[in-house]
Amino acid sequence: MKLKTIKNITFAVSFLYLFLIAIKLLETGIKTLGEEYTDQLFESVSNPFAGLLVGILATVLVQSSSVTTSTIVGLVGSGVLSLEYAIPIVMGANIGTTVTNTLVSFGHVRREQEFKRAFAASTMHDFFNLLVVIILFPIDVYTNIITRMAEYGTEMFIASGFSATNPNSPIKNAIKWGANKILDVFNSIPFLSDLNENSYRVYAVVLIVLAIILIFTCLKNVVSNMKSIMLNQIEFGLDKALAKGGGLFAILIGILITISVQSSSITTSILVPIVGSGILSVENAFPITLGANIGTTVTAVLASFAVDNIAGLTIALHHVLFNVLGVLIVYPFKAVRNIPVNLAKSLSAATAKRRYVALLYVLIVFVTIPLLGVVIFN
Amino acid sequence: MSKDSIDLIESKLSQMLTESTRMYDIAMNCLLSDTNIDAVRDDLYATDKEINKLHKAVRREMIIHSAVHSRNLDVPLLLSFMTMSKDIERIGDYCKNLFEIAETGNTFAKGEHADEFQTLKSDVGKMIIYLQSCLSLDDESKTQDLITLGQATTKSLDKKITALLNKTVETQYPVATTLFYRYQKRIVSHIINASTAIIMPTDKIDYLDE
Numbered sequence: 374m375k376l377k378t379i380k381n382i383t384f385a386v387s388f389l390y391l392f393l394i395a396i397k398l399l400e401t402g403i404k405t406l407g408e409e410y411t412d413q414l415f416e417s418v419s420n421p422f423a424g425l426l427v428g429i430l431a432t433v434l435v436q437s438s439s440v441t442t443s444t445i446v447g448l449v450g451s452g453v454l455s456l457e458y459a460i461p462i463v464m465g466a467n468i469g470t471t472v473t474n475t476l477v478s479f480g481h482v483r484r485e486q487e488f489k490r491a492f493a494a495s496t497m498h499d500f501f502n503l504l505v506v507i508i509l510f511p512i513d514v515y516t517n518i519i520t521r522m523a524e525y526g527t528e529m530f531i532a533s534g535f536s537a538t539n540p541n542s543p544i545k546n547a548i549k550w551g552a553n554k555i556l557d558v559f560n561s562i563p564f565l566s567d568l569n570e571n572s573y574r575v576y577a578v579v580l581i582v583l584a585i586i587l588i589f590t591c592l593k594n595v596v597s598n599m600k601s602i603m604l605n606q607i608e609f610g611l612d613k614a615l616a617k618g619g620g621l622f623a624i625l626i627g628i629l630i631t632i633s634v635q636s637s638s639i640t641t642s643i644l645v646p647i648v649g650s651g652i653l654s655v656e657n658a659f660p661i662t663l664g665a666n667i668g669t670t671v672t673a674v675l676a677s678f679a680v681d682n683i684a685g686l687t688i689a690l691h692h693v694l695f696n697v698l699g700v701l702i703v704y705p706f707k708a709v710r711n712i713p714v715n716l717a718k719s720l721s722a723a724t725a726k727r728r729y730v731a732l733l734y735v736l737i738v739f740v741t742i743p744l745l746g747v748v749i750f751n
Numbered sequence: 752m753s754k755d756s757i758d759l760i761e762s763k764l765s766q767m768l769t770e771s772t773r774m775y776d777i778a779m780n781c782l783l784s785d786t787n788i789d790a791v792r793d794d795l796y797a798t799d800k801e802i803n804k805l806h807k808a809v810r811r812e813m814i815i816h817s818a819v820h821s822r823n824l825d826v827p828l829l830l831s832f833m834t835m836s837k838d839i840e841r842i843g844d845y846c847k848n849l850f851e852i853a854e855t856g857n858t859f860a861k862g863e864h865a866d867e868f869q870t871l872k873s874d875v876g877k878m879i880i881y882l883q884s885c886l887s888l889d890d891e892s893k894t895q896d897l898i899t900l901g902q903a904t905t906k907s908l909d910k911k912i913t914a915l916l917n918k919t920v921e922t923q924y925p926v927a928t929t930l931f932y933r934y935q936k937r938i939v940s941h942i943i944n945a946s947t948a949i950i951m952p953t954d955k956i957d958y959l960d961e
Contacts, residue, residue: 605755608819615811646818652811 378602385598388591389675390551392443393544395587396679397552399447402580405573408453415454421461421514423750425506426743428465433739438470438669439635440589442692443676447584449688450680456520459688460513463673464506464695465743467666471499472739473638474645478731481649485725491649492731493714493721498641498662499738500713505699519698523691527683530690540681548679559583592672596636603633607643611661615647619657624700627664637669659714663700670696756816757825760809760832761886767805767839768883772876774798774846775938779872781853782931784860788853795850802843809836831948834956835886838945842879845934845941852934857927864922868931874904875935878942885949894950898959901943908936 418424432441442463448454474495481491513519539545559580560566568576600607607630614626631640641662647653673689680686703709724731777795780786813829859868878901885894914920915929922928944957 604819608756608815611815611819612812615815643818646821647814650814652814 381598381601385595385602388594388598390547392588392591392595393548393675393679394551394555395584395591396443396447396450396676397548398555398580398587399444399584400451400680401552401556402577402584403448403451403453405577405580406453407574407577415448415458417747417751418454418458418462420750421510423747424458424461425465425468425510426746426750428462428467429469429739429743430465430747431462432466432469433472433743435589436470436473436638437589437592438466438637439592439672441466441469442670442673442689443588443592444585446673446676446685446689447588447680450677450682450685452682452684456684456688456691460520460691461510463688463692464510467696468499468502468506469739470637470669471495471502471641472735474498474641475731475735475739477642477645478649481646482728482731487649487651488728488731489721489725490651490655491645492724493655493717494645494648494658495641495717496720496734497655497659497713497717498666500716501659501663501699501703502666504703504713505695508702509695509698513695519691519694520687522694523687526690526694527687530686531683544678545681592635596634596639599634600636600639603630606630606633611643611647614661615653615657619654619660621660623657623660624664624667624704627661627666628668629664630661631665631668632671635669635672637665640665640668655714655718659710660704663704666696667693667700756812756819757828760812760816763805763809763812764832764836764839764886765883767802767809767836767843768879768886770798770802770805771839771842771846772879772883774802774843775849775872775876775879778846778849778853779876781850782857782859783865783868783872788850792850792854795847799843799847802840806836806840827953830953831956835945835948838941838948841941842938845938848934849931852927852930855927857924859924859928859931862923864928871935875938875942878904878939882942882945885946889949891950894946898943898946901939901946902959904939905936905943908932908939912936 418427428441431444432438435441445454445459445462445466449456449459475492478488478491478495481488509519560569565576565579568579610626610630614623617623627640630643631637634640644653644658644661648655648658670689670693673692674686677686677689703713720734724734774795777786777791777798781788781791809832813832817824817829859865878897881893881897881900885897911920912929912932915922915925915932918925943959947959948956
């Protein structure tokens with residue numbers, strides 16, 4: 374094994390461990406803040422639509438659904454954010470994350486036909502997630518069916534004796550040990566120690582901010598190191614998917630690439646220039662994107678291993694189920710499958726002639742509507 | 752940069768050269784021996800299609816490589832692969848042109864230039880194989896030798912074409928022979944161009960005189 378690969382693996386594992394510690398620190402910070410404050414804090418997402426839009430906005434801001442969903446897992450795990458409030462935010466994160474590859478498609482803006490294909494490749498992900506939210510969001514809000522499935526899944530996990538769900542598991546103990554060490558260092562700083570004793574809420578806010586910065590930094594580093602390790606495998610996978618021309622195999626490739634790099638944006642952003650150049654059709658890239666949508670949910674499941682409350686695992690499983698069900702609803706039926714692809718193609722045809730429309734689309738869908746919505750629903 | 756995908760592109764370029772050698776041999780055998788043209792036609796065109804398929808595969812591989820390695824991309828290397836694959840593909844096209852000379856009933860199997868044509872066949876065939884080894888070895892001095900040899904060959908072919916045009920040389924099929932030399936020259940020129948892509952800076956590829 375090359376020295377560079379060993380270095381990348383060491384960094385990836387270390388940052389993953391630090392990421393789990395950051396989730397634990399977030400949980401600790403939120404608990405320190407106290408219920409009366411946190412209840413007020415999350416009152417704004419008590420409306421499911423507001424929650425959905427907050428999820429979109431937060432993810433657009435951090436450019437990573439994994440950061441949003443992991444933070445939500447931490448908040449749910451600390452017990453301050455209920456499943457009911459968290460679910461729409463996670464659904465919003467699914468939509469928000471699609472902005473990254475849409476921005477990548479702007480790199481092809483100089484050439485009309487290339488931009489048309491690249492923009493369609495990126496926005497089919499937007500339309501797919503919007504379609505799934507339109508179908509599943511009201512169903513889950515009114516029937517709680519996916520939530521119940523996720524709760525059942527959590528019970529199954531616990532019953533199976535899976536060590537990460539056990540409060541005294543080696544994984545949880547290792548995370549607690551790391552978090553305690555960081556807190557010890559934190560408390561050894563006189564200023565922070567004073568804050569902890571005299572103004573614990575300010576101390577909690579500092580801890581929460583630090584935890585969120587750590588989550589963001591660690592995930593970014595896990596992704597970049599994993600990408601370095603997996604580059605050849607990604608190329609190999611894409612070659613195979615290209616040869617097979619789509620289908621279930623392409624979904625599997627999308628899942629595997631995304632799990633290996635811990636980022637759906639990496640997978641979908643790689644697809645944009647490939648489709649833009651015309652060597653992969655929008656239709657054949659679609660299943661890889663769907664696979665990426667499923668693969669990205671693994672990060673939240675990993676994050677749930679860091680929290681004590683099993684609700685953290687339930688929200689992570691809800692994320693998995695929501696994205697898997699979305700694929701099961703949309704992909705098997707050609708007529709349904711064609712909806713996001715055709716919508717993306719129609720939009721890209723319009724934007725190819727008037728490219729400012731693409732910019733307007735991003736600003737309206739990912740910024741204006743969520744911002745206005747949050748204001749209106751509150 | 753990922754070594755594996757670059758290796759894959761190089762191996763496809765090498766396969767293109769193997770197929771080009773095959774096409775060149777088929778076309779030249781039709782012109783320089785009693786080969787049954789109808790019996791080898793399908794083989795020649797199938798080989799040409801195979802070269803085109805490999806050419807497209809090289810381009811696809813480069814796009815995938817660029818998309819995956821967007822941050823550490825060796826752009827000059829990919830540009831050299833792009834130009835090299837185009838030059839190799841053109842060798843196949845000129846082999847088809849040589850075959851078309853044979854198809855029109857012209858044969859150089861006998862006559863006063865037959866030995867010279869056989870030598871030319873052997874030299875150019877060796878140059879294609881030599882290019883293949885330069886590509887895999889990435890050896891600057893070997894590649895420079897090939898360029899020098901190629902330049903000498905094109906100069907000699909130019910002289911023969913000029914002699915034919917000035918009618919200072921007599922031959923049974925003057926038009927076919929002129930075309931024959933011309934196509935040989937184009938094949939050698941593409942070998943030279945592909946060689947420059949291995950060792951020269953991106954902006955100087957194909958421009959030996961500068």
